[in-house]
Amino acid sequence: MTMATQPLAPAHCAGVEKQLFRDAMAQLGSAVNIITTDGEAGRAGFTASAVCSVTDSPPTLLVCLNRSASVYPVFQQNQVLCVNTLSDRHESLSNLFGGKTAMEQRFAAASWAPMASGSPALQGALTSFDCRVSQVASVGTHDIFFCEVIDILRSDDSHGLVYFDRRYHPLIRQKTPA
Ligand SMILES: NC(=O)C1=CN([C@@H]2O[C@H](COP(=O)(O)OP(=O)(O)OC[C@H]3O[C@@H](n4cnc5c(N)ncnc54)[C@H](O)[C@@H]3O)[C@@H](O)[C@H]2O)C=CC1
Ligand SMILES: Cc1cc2nc3c(=O)[nH]c(=O)nc-3n(C[C@H](O)[C@H](O)[C@H](O)COP(=O)(O)O)c2cc1C
Secondary structure, three states: OOOOOOOOOHHHHOOOOHHHHHHHHOOOOEEOEEEEEOOOOOOEEEEEOOEEEEEEOOEEEEEEEEOOOOOHHHHHHHOEEEEEEOEOOOHHHHHHOOOOOOHHHHHHOOOEEEOOOOOEEEOOOOEEEEEEEEEEEEEOOEEEEEEEEEEEEEOOOOOEEEEEOOEEEEEOOOOOOO
């Protein structure tokens, strides 16, 4: 079931300038993900760093999406999505899905396979979490999609990708001693 809550009033953010907030948030290193969906409203995808584990019972993660993004109505209607966590080889793909590029052009740059929900999994992603949206909360400019994970694909041998200080950085995987 999907529940929507009322957005918090902007006054709740008063006191810290937006630029100061962004400059500070830029110091939090984060994984980079391409969030995809496919369904009645069509296919769409965007880059997101605002992804977080919520609970393992039931397995749930969250994704924050700006309601002004062109992809927003598609995600809102489809109610399914796939979180594809990127490897160090995906920097240009992340930029392509980071805005302003036509959707066909975004998807043409990589190979995809549908998960059980219909959402596209990125071939070569570190991990793909196939999800059904279970709840939605609106806060300020963004919607928080709480997503129940219904299937997972993993490919653990690539290096990771971190977004930190407004730049991408490879995250080198240490080999486990035999
Ligand atoms: N949560 C979000 O909506 C994020 C959006 N972006 C978008 O990607 C572009 C490039 O971002 P950066 O190079 O990191 O420089 P930036 O100065 O726009 O953002 C710095 C940091 O602030 C946070 N942030 C930025 N815009 C935000 C928003 N509208 N709501 C909540 N948090 C936000 C993110 O943690 C981001 O890494 C911008 O257009 C930015 O809006 C990037 C990261 C997260
Ligand atoms: C590294 C990076 C991280 C981003 N993280 C988010 C995010 O967590 N949430 C979000 O709404 N937008 C995020 N964005 C911006 C969206 O990817 C972008 O607005 C989206 O592609 C929609 O663009 P469009 O309106 O041109 O379709 C991020 C962009 C980049 C480059």
